[in-house]
Structure formats: C-alpha cells, structure tokens
Amino acid sequence: MADPNGFLKHTRELPAKRPVEIRKTDWQELYEPMPEEKTITQASRCMDCGVPFCHSGCPLGNIIPEFNDAVYEQDWREAFEILSSTNNFPEFTGRICPAPCESACVLGINQPPVAIEFIEKSIAEEAFQRGYARPNPPASRTGKSVAVIGSGPAGLAAAAQLNKAGHTVTVYERNSRIGGLLRYGIPDFKLEKWVIDRRIELMEAEGVKFRTNANVGGNVDAKQLVRENHAVVLAGGSTIPRDIPSQGREAQGIHFAMEFLEQNNKRVAGDDLSDTFEIHARDKDVLVIGGGDTGADCVGTSNRHGARSVTQIEIMPMPPADRDPDSWPNWPMILRTSTSHEEGCEREWAVLTEEFLKDEEGKLRAVRTVNIRWGRDQTGRNTFVKIPGTERELPCQLLLIAAGFLHPQHEGLLNTLGVGLDARKNVAASPEHNYQTSVPKVFAAGDMRRGQSLVVWAIAEGRECARSVDAFLRGGESVLESRDEG
Ligand code: FAD
Numbered sequence: 001m002a003d004p005n006g007f008l009k010h011t012r013e014l015p016a017k018r019p020v021e022i023r024k025t026d027w028q029e030l031y032e033p034m035p036e037e038k039t040i041t042q043a044s045r046c047m048d049c050g051v052p053f054c055h056s057g058c059p060l061g062n063i064i065p066e067f068n069d070a071v072y073e074q075d076w077r078e079a080f081e082i083l084s085s086t087n088n089f090p091e092f093t094g095r096i097c098p099a100p101c102e103s104a105c106v107l108g109i110n111q112p113p114v115a116i117e118f119i120e121k122s123i124a125e126e127a128f129q130r131g132y133a134r135p136n137p138p139a140s141r142t143g144k145s146v147a148v149i150g151s152g153p154a155g156l157a158a159a160a161q162l163n164k165a166g167h168t169v170t171v172y173e174r175n176s177r178i179g180g181l182l183r184y185g186i187p188d189f190k191l192e193k194w195v196i197d198r199r200i201e202l203m204e205a206e207g208v209k210f211r212t213n214a215n216v217g218g219n220v221d222a223k224q225l226v227r228e229n230h231a232v233v234l235a236g237g238s239t240i241p242r243d244i245p246s247q248g249r250e251a252q253g254i255h256f257a258m259e260f261l262e263q264n265n266k267r268v269a270g271d272d273l274s275d276t277f278e279i280h281a282r283d284k285d286v287l288v289i290g291g292g293d294t295g296a297d298c299v300g301t302s303n304r305h306g307a308r309s310v311t312q313i314e315i316m317p318m319p320p321a322d323r324d325p326d327s328w329p330n331w332p333m334i335l336r337t338s339t340s341h342e343e344g345c346e347r348e349w350a351v352l353t354e355e356f357l358k359d360e361e362g363k364l365r366a367v368r369t370v371n372i373r374w375g376r377d378q379t380g381r382n383t384f385v386k387i388p389g390t391e392r393e394l395p396c397q398l399l400l401i402a403a404g405f406l407h408p409q410h411e412g413l414l415n416t417l418g419v420g421l422d423a424r425k426n427v428a429a430s431p432e433h434n435y436q437t438s439v440p441k442v443f444a445a446g447d448m449r450r451g452q453s454l455v456v457w458a459i460a461e462g463r464e465c466a467r468s469v470d471a472f473l474r475g476g477e478s479v480l481e482s483r484d485e486g
Pocket of ligand 1: 096097098149150151152153154155156172173174175179180181182185186190214215216217218235236237238258261293294297412413445446447448452453454455456458
C-alpha cells in the first residue's frame with residue numbers, strides 16, 4: 001500500500017488555479033498541472049481501506065487504492081494500466097468528473113478526502129507524455145460490424161471496447177467534430193479540445209472509423225444502417241432542453257444554454273460563424289436560470305465574454321427540514337460552487353421566474369421574479385409557496401435557460417427506427433435487458449438511455465453496453481470484462 005501513515009503526515013492539496021483576472025481573459029484550462037512530487041504525496045494519503053468504498057462510489061468501479069499505490073511507488077506505467085483497465089478516458093474524468101469517488105473516500109469522514117480526481121488526471125497526462133498511452137489494436141478481427149451513433153463519451157467508450165473485442169466499428173456523428181458534449185457543451189476552460197483530439201487519434205490508430213456530418217435518420221438512412229451492420233448502438237445523448245414557458249418568453253435575448261455554449265465552443269475552435277446569429281454576453285447584464293453544471297458553464301463563459309454583470313438563479317429552495325437532503329433533486333449539485341462562480345457571479349436560490357419583460361422593440365430588458373419557500377398543499381404534500389412582498393425586476397439583456405434536459409430528440413433517428421421509450425421518454429434499454437432496445441440488434445447507452453447525467457456514467461454505460469453487444473454477436477459470453485486484462 002501507499003505510505004501507511006501518509007494521511008497522518010500530509011493534508012489534501014490540489015493544483016494551483018490560474019489567477020481569476022488572467023484566466024478570465026482566455027479559454028485555457030484553469031488548473032496548473034500537478035507537479036509529480038505533489039501527486040506522489042497526495043497518493044500517499046490513500047489508506048488502502050479493507051473495504052474501499054471509493055470503488056463503489058465510482059460508476060466505473062475504478063480500482064483507486066491500487067493506482068494510488070503505484071503512483072506512490074512512482075510506477076506510472078502500472079498506475080496507468082490499472083486506471084485504464086476500468087476507464088477508457090481518464091484524461092476526461094480526471095478533469096471534469098464531480099468525483100463521486102471522493103465523496104465515498106473513507107478518509108473523508110474526518111479529513112478532506114484523497115485528491116483522487118487530480119491523481120487520475122496526472123496519471124493520464126504522465127502516460128501520454130511517457131508514451132505508455134499508445135494504440136493497442138486487436139490481434140484479430142471477428143468479421144462483425146457495429147455502427148455506433150453519437151460520439152459523446154458513451155459512444156466513444158462503446159466503440160473503444162467493441163473495437164478491442166475485434167469487431168469493426170464505425171462511429172457516426174452528425175456534428176462536424178467528434179466528442180458530443182465534451183466538444184460542444186463543456187467549455188475549454190474545463191476541458192481543452194486537444195485532449196479529445198489526442199484520444200480520437202489513438203482510437204483511429206486502433207482501427208475505429210469515424211464519420212462526421214452524418215446525421216443518422218437524416219442524411220444517413222437509419223434502417224439501412226441497421227440492415228448493413230451486425231449491431232447498432234444508439235448513443236445520441238439527451239438533447240431536448242427544459243423550457244421556462246413564462247409570459248414574454250418570445251422576447252429577443254432569451255436562449256437555451258446549449259445554443260450559447262455550442263456557439264461559443266465553435267467560435268473558440270475557430271469555426272466560421274458568419275452565417276449564425278451571434279449570442280454574446282459582452283457589456284450585457286446576464287441572467288442564468290438553473291443552478292447546475294450547465295448554468296455554471298454559462299457563468300464562466302459570460303464572464304470571459306466581458307458581461308457587465310452575471311446573476312444565476314435557481315428555483316429550488318434548500319430542502320425542508322423533514323426531507324432527506326440527498327433526495328430528488330440532487331441538492332448538492334445546485335449547492336456546489338464551481339470555479340466559474342469564483343470569477344464573478346451573484347447566486348440566489350428559491351427564486352421563481354414569473355415573467356420576461358420586453359422593451360418596445362421586443363428585446364428582453366428584465367425578468368420579474370418572486371422568492372419562494374417550502375410549504376404544504378391541501379393534501380399535506382411539500383410544495384412551493386410565494387413569499388409576499390419579494391417581487392422584483394432583475395434587469396437583463398441576455399437570459400440563458402439552463403434548466404436541464406427532458407429526453408433525447410425523437411424526430412429522425414428514434415422515430416424512424418421505432419424504438420420503444422420509457423416513462424421519461426428516454427430510449428427503453430435497461431441494464432437488466434442487456435441495454436437492448438425494442439428493435440432487434442439495436443442497443444442504447446448514455447444520456448439517450450438514462451437521461452441527462454455525467455461523463456463518468458456515459459463511459460460506464462458505453463462499456464457495459466459494449467459487453468452486451470459483444471455477447472450478442474458471439475452468441476454467448478463476452479470476451480470483454482468490467483476490468484480489462486492488459
Ligand atoms: P452526448 O455527449 O450528448 O453525445 C451525443 C452525441 O450524439 C452528440 O455528439 C450528438 O451530436 C450525436 N447525435 C445525436 N443524434 C445523432 C444522430 N441521429 N446521428 C448522428 N449523431 C447523433 N458531466 C460531467 O461529468 N462533468 C461536467 O463538468 C459536465 N458538464 C456539462 C456541461 C454542460 C453544458 C452539459 C450540457 C453537460 C455536462 N455534463 C457534465 C454532462 C455530460 O456532458 C453528459 O452526461 C455526457 O456527455 C453524456 O454523454 P453521451 O455520450 O450519452 O451523450
């Protein structure tokens with residue numbers, strides 16, 4: 001194990017962040033790299049618990065004490081092999097995962113937990129620098145072909161695993177670049193895009209084929225794809241945003257968060273946007289509605305645009321005293337402070353949006369809100385109650401709706417194939433049914449199946465779905481394991 005007394009000697013330390021005033025002027029990642037000695041010291045804090053709860057805290061089941069021990073021994077190759085045996089893309093999760101493993105770390109009971117996420121990032125970066133992360137194509141091919149639709153983390157993980165098993169895999173992506181929300185949702189200050197490009201190069205060298213500008217159910221025939229392949233994986237994400245249909249919604253200056261973030265990611269990537277209506281926060285009072293990760297990314301992006309002011313409001317009040325604080329909705333998500341909030345933002349909770357107010361030209365000028373609190377309805381159920389006298393007008397010229405996503409798009413791909421949906425209108429394909437949809441040889445993984453979630457869950461589902469597809473193609477046991485051999 002790592003130093004048995006490490007946790008007694010060292011406290012948790014994270015890499016330095018670039019100063020706010022500097023990082024607000026660019027799109028680069030905001031954490032400095034973690035120096036090697038510091039990573040080793042941090043890894044030494046792992047207690048190698050008899051029952052490592054961090055394993056089960058991580059949806060991928062990452063074998064955390066083992067890779068911490070390898071880091072402590074300065075065996076970066078071994079650390080990378082252990083980490084990548086359960087996680088295809090530690091360079092993504094090491095940057096943007098909310099790290100449920102750290103919440104499960106036993107040291108966290110009476111000390112700050114082990115800095116697992118940053119250790120993971122360091123292992124991945126050391127592996128790329130030292131040449132341990134290199135193409136590992138399968139020794140032989142099975143002669144079976146699989147089409148993966150969608151190139152977000154779920155599709156990429158499924159593709160990587162199915163290719164590893166020897167199947168011929170083509171990933172179809174309707175956008176012009178690969179990566180899904182890693183590319184078009186998450187801003188560069190959290191994940192610079194060369195990190196995705198580097199991984200795609202590796203996957204191409206291993207034999208995975210990528211087809212961009214390929215909208216399956218649009219310019220690519222979905223039924224033909226099913227006919228011509230031995231299996232198909234649907235990994236198209238959850239893309240339909242939740243709206244706020246208050247009065248005045250048609251005012252100019254109200255946009256969904258993803259319209260704003262996608263355009264900005266394209267601008268930062270150098271795409272030609274001359275034909276696109278510009279959504280920019282420069283010199284505006286920006287109001288972000290929604291307190292989660294997407295809202296925080298709008299805050300960070302607006303500040304980098306040079307917004308005059310940025311305010312983020314969230315409808316959810318703190319949970320009532322008699323309610324489990326971890327119950328729906330996920331309270332810690334809306335209470336979490338992201339690095340974007342450090343860069344300048346007013347935050348308020350328990351604020352209900354009542355009306356969008358326009359000027360004579362139809363442009364948004366303010367939002368009328370009222371504060372709310374928990375109360376009871378006539379049946380005794382918890383409900384929101386408006387607090388009289390708290391009505392306000394919040395001036396804003398740009399309003400970004402970051403109120404979550406309802407379900408995947410049904411038009412096109414899903415309707416054409418006629419796949420069954422679950423009660424939440426996501427694709428019905430449960431793990432108990434091997435990620436299989438109602439359509440023979442069509443499987444599903446990631447946000448398209450489970451609803452909006454996290455990158456780590458998308459990777460986990462992509463891997464598990466690939467095992468099911470592999471078993472289906474072999475007509476028996478899959479050669480893929482939850483933990484890869486070598
Ligand atoms: P996606 O990443 O959505 O990828 C789906 C892909 O399928 C897209 O590229 C889409 O273009 C393509 N596609 C869809 N239909 C078709 C079709 N018919 N033909 C071809 N291609 C198609 N999670 C975290 O863990 N940490 C974070 O910090 C974080 N930040 C986020 C910030 C934002 C702004 C958003 C919106 C989400 C964030 N998430 C974060 C959530 C995370 O990004 C998603 O859970 C994850 O990307 C889902 O992966 P996926 O592969 O299922 O789908």
